[in-house]
Amino acid sequence: MTQRSGFVALIGEPNAGKSTLTNRMVGAKVSIVTHKVQTTRARIRGVAIEGDAQIVFVDTPGLFKPRRRLDRAMVAAAWGGAADADIVVLLIEAHRGITEGVEAILEQLPAVARGRKVALAINKIDRVEAPALLALTKDMNERFDFAETFMISAEKGHGVDHLKKWLASELPEGHWLYPEDQIADLPMRMIAAEMTREKLTLRLHQELPYQLTVETENWEERKDGSARIDQMIYVARDGHKGIILGKKGETIKAISKAAREELEEFLGRRVHLFLQVKVRENWLDEAERYSEMGLDFKDGNA
Numbered sequence: 001m002t003q004r005s006g007f008v009a010l011i012g013e014p015n016a017g018k019s020t021l022t023n024r025m026v027g028a029k030v031s032i033v034t035h036k037v038q039t040t041r042a043r044i045r046g047v048a049i050e051g052d053a054q055i056v057f058v059d060t061p062g063l064f065k066p067r068r069r070l071d072r073a074m075v076a077a078a079w080g081g082a083a084d085a086d087i088v089v090l091l092i093e094a095h096r097g098i099t100e101g102v103e104a105i106l107e108q109l110p111a112v113a114r115g116r117k118v119a120l121a122i123n124k125i126d127r128v129e130a131p132a133l134l135a136l137t138k139d140m141n142e143r144f145d146f147a148e149t150f151m152i153s154a155e156k157g158h159g160v161d162h163l164k165k166w167l168a169s170e171l172p173e174g175h176w177l178y179p180e181d182q183i184a185d186l187p188m189r190m191i192a193a194e195m196t197r198e199k200l201t202l203r204l205h206q207e208l209p210y211q212l213t214v215e216t217e218n219w220e221e222r223k224d225g226s227a228r229i230d231q232m233i234y235v236a237r238d239g240h241k242g243i244i245l246g247k248k249g250e251t252i253k254a255i256s257k258a259a260r261e262e263l264e265e266f267l268g269r270r271v272h273l274f275l276q277v278k279v280r281e282n283w284l285d286e287a288e289r290y291s292e293m294g295l296d297f298k299d300g301n302a
């Protein structure tokens, strides 16, 4: 059997349904879905298996008009995800049509698409009638040469299998990127990291959480039925480390406690959670990589 594998980047405006779609294709809750916009800060990956193919989804942060420096970095990170991918899927909302944000993405799509297929997925088809959907499909395809157009409802599951099968068939031949036995606990590790990230977001100063990522580095099942989970919190600047730790480590203790309690409830057993904070200065490097591609983000130039 020939194996296939590769990365699929989901791009689209905030709230387009990227997390919902990733979750549905992966079959596990890998990223937190909320009604608030711009919830996905990190590039969370989910791994799906479809026949002989392993599809690694890069769930990029929402693409939106960058206003501040940090916003621009996030946009750059989103495009960075697309640049690494074998296939790009642009997700738009059926009932909203070609918004200003979609226009902005379309403008930059040719540069990102270079050398790779771009598919269009029109999501939330449960919210529109067929004629409007066909008109939107036509409009979008006049603006960009999409390899394929899919009409889906990520929430209800319509059309998702079709899209998944197409992605699998388009991925390059190659060995699977993740060993099969690791995939099972990959989503669990991500969920655990998301829980800690959520507690950090709730607890910390407004701006800070956007600049951090949490990774589950180790997960050990203990003989007594409990789990030991080690996580690393990566921040962009040294100063942020102190904020997260807090006076005498009080802040991180409170965050750790809240995350541990949620994990215990989720897993239905005892958890020993160990958190560490590390500075990862190249957090903003993605933006530089973006300008290397000959594209630049300036204020109001999304």
Ligand SMILES: Nc1nc2c(ncn2[C@@H]2O[C@H](COP(=O)(O)OP(=O)(O)OP(=O)(O)O)[C@@H](O)[C@H]2O)c(=O)[nH]1
Pocket (backbone or CB within 6 Å): 012, 013, 014, 015, 016, 017, 018, 019, 020, 021, 032, 033, 034, 035, 036, 037, 038, 039, 040, 060, 061, 062, 063, 123, 124, 125, 126, 127, 152, 153, 154, 155, 156
């Ligand atoms: N009606 C309908 N709602 C959907 C569908 N797919 C997603 N949604 C809803 O749209 C909202 C946004 O979905 P998310 O998956 O969080 O969107 P996202 O693109 O990941 O958002 P960010 O993380 O902010 O970039 C949620 O309230 C979903 O329940 C769909 O097919 N139909």
